[in-house]
Amino acid sequence: MRSLLIRQVNSLTRRAYSASIGSEVENVKPFSEMPTITFFKMVKESLPGGKYYNKSIKDVLQAFFDEFGEAVRIPAMLGNPEIVMSYNSENFEKIFRAEGTWPVRTGLDSLEYYRDTKRPEIYKDLGSLFVSHGEKWSNMRSIANPILMQPKTIKKYTTQVDDIAKEFIELMRKIRNDKSEMPGDFSNYINTWSLESVTAVGLERRLNLFDPNTNDENAKKLIKGIRDFFEMSAEYDGKASVWKYYQTKGFKEFLTVYDTLTDVILYYIDLAIKEMDQEKSTASESEDSILKKLLRVDKRVAVIVVSDLMLAGVDTTASAVLNTIYCLAKNPEKQEILRQELINILPEKNSRMTSENNKNMPYLRAVIKEAMRLFPVASGNVRQTTKEIVISGYQVPANTHVGLQFHLDLINEKYYPNPDKFLPERWLRDQSDNNSRAGVANPFSFLPFGFGVRSCIGKRIAELELETLVANIIRNFKVEWHYPDMKIKSTFVNIPDSEMRFKMIEL
Numbered sequence: 001m002r003s004l005l006i007r008q009v010n011s012l013t014r015r016a017y018s019a020s021i022g023s024e025v026e027n028v029k030p031f032s033e034m035p036t037i038t039f040f041k042m043v044k045e046s047l048p049g050g051k052y053y054n055k056s057i058k059d060v061l062q063a064f065f066d067e068f069g070e071a072v073r074i075p076a077m078l079g080n081p082e083i084v085m086s087y088n089s090e091n092f093e094k095i096f097r098a099e100g101t102w103p104v105r106t107g108l109d110s111l112e113y114y115r116d117t118k119r120p121e122i123y124k125d126l127g128s129l130f131v132s133h134g135e136k137w138s139n140m141r142s143i144a145n146p147i148l149m150q151p152k153t154i155k156k157y158t159t160q161v162d163d164i165a166k167e168f169i170e171l172m173r174k175i176r177n178d179k180s181e182m183p184g185d186f187s188n189y190i191n192t193w194s195l196e197s198v199t200a201v202g203l204e205r206r207l208n209l210f211d212p213n214t215n216d217e218n219a220k221k222l223i224k225g226i227r228d229f230f231e232m233s234a235e236y237d238g239k240a241s242v243w244k245y246y247q248t249k250g251f252k253e254f255l256t257v258y259d260t261l262t263d264v265i266l267y268y269i270d271l272a273i274k275e276m277d278q279e280k281s282t283a284s285e286s287e288d289s290i291l292k293k294l295l296r297v298d299k300r301v302a303v304i305v306v307s308d309l310m311l312a313g314v315d316t317t318a319s320a321v322l323n324t325i326y327c328l329a330k331n332p333e334k335q336e337i338l339r340q341e342l343i344n345i346l347p348e349k350n351s352r353m354t355s356e357n358n359k360n361m362p363y364l365r366a367v368i369k370e371a372m373r374l375f376p377v378a379s380g381n382v383r384q385t386t387k388e389i390v391i392s393g394y395q396v397p398a399n400t401h402v403g404l405q406f407h408l409d410l411i412n413e414k415y416y417p418n419p420d421k422f423l424p425e426r427w428l429r430d431q432s433d434n435n436s437r438a439g440v441a442n443p444f445s446f447l448p449f450g451f452g453v454r455s456c457i458g459k460r461i462a463e464l465e466l467e468t469l470v471a472n473i474i475r476n477f478k479v480e481w482h483y484p485d486m487k488i489k490s491t492f493v494n495i496p497d498s499e500m501r502f503k504m505i506e507l
């Protein structure tokens, strides 16, 4: 099935690509001629018996591509603007290059609504990273960039993130069954690892989630709230929904999820402020933690940025770890190559990862990239154009919302020879074999952390966490997979939807 999809993508893209280059300017067609799904068709196909009924977002997007090709207009519906859905890396480059200085990424309207109308005392005049636009977003990003994007700030967390990974390895030893398999709900454990790591970095707090005796009700609320957020936003933001006109019981519950998350984060920030007051630190400002730096700006700024880190940074990183381990379990020879690289740097199973030795792990980085290609955490993005551009031969006016659907190009032979194979080598420099991506690559076909000034602000944190846990797992266990292929569920991001019963054999 996957191979068939790859063949279809490759032949369609070859045709479309050769049509889109060359005499683009002469052959530009007006926007009105772009394939369009009518409002009527959209409603009809979304009802029981229709093509889009009860389908995941990803399947609906696939159905659009199958029927209309690589650019299609989706009508404005229920308060959402019209959007052009596009499916080709040459288009992605044009769209990103037309995003302007304050890129607009829509798609989380429920959170924007909640923050503006239900908690204006925190958000209204300040906005946020995740969902604000224009000057408000830019101001917040200018505050957060020097705090979160500086490699030297993130490096300071290397030991703590490694400690957490090592505690998690111990937990894995405890939860293995007599066949050395992880429990069916291993994804939930990985989620607790991800939350434990993000809170250690962003909130400067250990929640001790691996300790079965920990009974931190707020931590439990945080985990549940973040999971509910992903599920519910797929429903209320990812699909057509009436909430902008009429708030259903389900949508009101969603607002209480947002409220719980805000209150729990406020609670932890207040706790941190109290502890810091008592601490009387002698450290200089430049040595401050992320949280202290944010609090120096303003308490509300700290609440806003930390909330965004929690919402964006837990399920994403957890999904990336599971996907990477799955790819390694399915490709034992690649797992062994990685293990040899790790053994050179981490001679003992419990050797420390440091900000020095973790620079020398090119194969580990290539493995993570390749897993993100085959199993993208976010397989789409959205931008509003700031000028007229040509997409797949059609003129698209300025201020149009455009969706970028990456998943098809990630398995496109044009960019990735043997696209269905897990080949970390394609990401290594100086590769001269046929599978290397060097030379043919279009960087716009692989943007797991987005693009430009609005790209993922947590990228460095995510990479540190991912590399540290994957390295610790592979250094301690031989990982195997003895079940049917992993299924993926597309909520706001793509998450594994199988019981992740990895076999972890002690080395």
Ligand code: HEM
Binding pocket: 105, 129, 130, 131, 141, 198, 308, 309, 310, 312, 313, 314, 316, 317, 320, 377, 378, 381, 382, 447, 448, 449, 450, 451, 452, 453, 454, 455, 456, 457, 458, 459, 461, 462
């Ligand atoms: C493997 C893990 C992750 C992936 C694949 C990922 C991916 C992304 C992507 C694709 C975007 C949108 C970028 C764009 O529009 O160009 C984004 C935005 C964002 N991410 Fe991540 N992310 C990950 C982990 C994290 C972590 C760990 C954090 C925080 C600790 C984080 C915080 C954010 C925030 C706050 C934004 C919004 C930035 C803005 O609009 O200014 N992410 N992420």
